[in-house]
Amino acid sequence: MQQIRQYFENFTPMSDDDWDAFSSKLSRKSFAKKELLLKAGQIENHLSFIEKGIVRYYIPKEENDLTFAFSFHHSFVSAYDSFLTGQPSVYQIEAITDTIVWSITHKDLQNIYQTTSVGNLIGRHAAEENFLKKSKRELSLLNDSAEELYLNLFTEQPQLIQEIPLKYIASYIGITPQALSRIRKRIS
Incomplete structure (x- = not known):
């Protein structure tokens, strides 16, 4: 869990009280290689930080799945569009290797936004990271x-x-x- 604090403190200092409030909402989850973090049709209720491992995002197809993104250790993983809208995901997220994540629920994240001085910065950073990853991928596919x-x-x-x-x-x-x-x- 200390890796997460170090990651966030790269862009904003966190008081011990803010860290305690945030970290108390995190839950550690382990996924075996090939295990799904999220299945298509489910609503994403977690924003997670990968402590260790690699995941892929893909659209399941009858013949060949369509992989469209990867997330690596020390980055966020979430079907973020589903997380924000509360709509079912049209894609799946699968562990490519044994993976450990620290997750916070949508409800708990909203609470952190309201009760800590750095909550909005944490949320904004996660959203910006997801946006930049998606923009880079789109531009790369075009160019x-x-x-x-x-x-x-x-x-x-x-x-x-x-x-x-x-x-x-x-x-x-x-x-x-x-x-x-x-x-x-x-x-x-």
Whole structure:
């Protein structure tokens, strides 16, 4: 849990009282590799911080799932659109590796916003991180080749990308696993 405090204190100092109020609302959850954090059709009720692990966001399809995002350790994970609107998610979130998260419910987060001096900063930072990740992904899809998409993912998390199955990476960049193998061979 100390990792979370350090993460937040990178952008705003937290008093012990604020930290105690916030951390008392967090719950630790462990997910095994391949376990779902959220299933399509469920309403997201948690904003979570990944202490350890990798998750993928995907739309389940009969033949091949469509992976559209990954979250790595020391970042947030949530079906944030569902979290904000209270509407069922159209996608799933799955642990790619054994994963540990610290979660806060929507209700508890609203309470933190109202009762602490840094609550709104924490919420704003989480929202900004999610927005920036989504904007970067959209721009990358519009501007970058499949090879550039792969290299961007590789440079962001080089030590972790080796833990992501190639079929998920291929789906993420919109190509077949065979085309990804050709790209990997060409750049190695």
